[in-house]
Amino acid sequence: MKELLLISGLGVLSLLSGLLNLRKGFLLIVILGLLGNIGLSIADWNLNEDVYGMMLMDNFALAFNIVMSVSAILWFISASSYFNNDNNFSDHFSLVLFSMCGGLVLLSYSNMSMLFLGIEILSIPLFVLVGSDKTKLSSNEAAFKYFLLGAFATAFLLFGIALIYGATGSFQNATIAAKLSEGPANAMAFTGMLLMLVAMAFKVSAAPFHFWAPDVYQGAPSYITAFMATVVKTVAFAAFYRLFSSTFGSMQAEYRIIFAAIAALTLLIANFTAAVQTNVKRLLAYSSISHAGFMMIALLCMANNTSGILLYYVLVYSISSIAAFSIFEIVRTQSNGKEDIDAFKGLIRRNRWLAGVFAFSMLSMSGIPPMAGFMAKYLVFTAAIDNGYMWLALIGIVGSLIAVYYYFKVIIAMFGHESDEAPISITASQKFILVLCALGLIALSIFPNLVINQLG
């Protein structure tokens, strides 16, 4: 509860920041606030605070809250130029913070109404942020598509909640779980579960419900794309895990095959489509969908308590995505807005830091052995094999091999070509965030158990 009050208080403060003349140092206040949020989560560890039967701050919620805050801190530092260069400074800050409030509700809900409200509080500010490039038609289009499909998915979620309510007579997760485990699932409960599964698959952009994601990720301002691909995805996966491991835990026999099919489809479709992309932003969008496929495998094996693995995967993926998207945006603005792989040709000659960290995060995302991304994928594959999904692990390995191809396409363009374009100079804060992301990835690859065992 304290965490939620802190973040919403920060949001209100940022609305007043123009009035209180806080504009200059506001980034620092937000970062301190988020560090405070991490501190509060550590202080509440093992307390299992129950907020009026609506939210349950258990270790799962707190751990994902810490991961969300860590990626948000990295994101805020990397996006400082997005905030500094525009007139709607306080609006954008508060929208991001209110969206994080929704995320916190989603991480800890224990009542279906909080699931619904959390998703809406998370999404509605994002609709605005995606369209924040007001004069560009592609940004408008992305906002419209995101809005329409978000509302569409919410309607499915609500119909599912209504049917579950009809079958069990309650919105409380624990009551629903108890009712469902009494006997074999009836048709109404099964349909409700299926509709909620579709809605959550929409939100995490898993195939065949992923088609909005590449368009929205490409059209949105790059920093907002980075926020959606990291913080929002973290939260959506945590909510997905929470819903299906606790509330629908007794229906595993029915939904496991659907989860396996979604994971396999996501891995194949996303990787094959990413391999033929020439626009780097769209390539990163498809790579983010393919990572959703790996996370779906972790979700599928939830009988073995894979929440620690999911936590680790999400953290590694978020850090490397933030580095990749912020470098993409720096290169794009320095290359007259070009988003093609051509813009990255000879990047090593233009700025060594950008090329080095970009290559590092791409190697990590593709899962080359000493990297953190390799450890994350390895853990997911072993969980799949332990649960008897050998074929799914094989599809995952094929997907990773295709991923190596398209990540190396960019890496070769960066290192293997000469460039006659002007060198890129980066600010100290940009250099700081890149080094921080790289160090974070190195630390995660050396000490994976520090993260995983928290939820073991």
Add this chain to the structure above:
Amino acid sequence: MQLISGIPLIYYIYLSAAMFSIGALGVMIRRNAIIMFMCIELMLNAVNLLMVAFSSYMGDNSAQVFVFFIMAVAAAEVAVGLAILIMIYRNANTSDTEVLNQLKF
């Protein structure tokens, strides 16, 4: 309350499922943005109807409170949606979604 209970529950389920499907089909088939918004409202109202019917049959008020949440959130959502639509109209001078073809493979 008695008026609602006069009709068998299964009819409410059929009616709201039909409304929901009409709304979902409308979103997928129609190309005018305003009509697509209306179809989403239809889907949400189908949910409201179902919630109220269940709540009345079970004698439990929590679903009726939920319906208020849905109505409030739907209003907030449409406010943002219409703002996005006005933004598109300013740039493209139409509310037809056929102009939205900037982003593709």
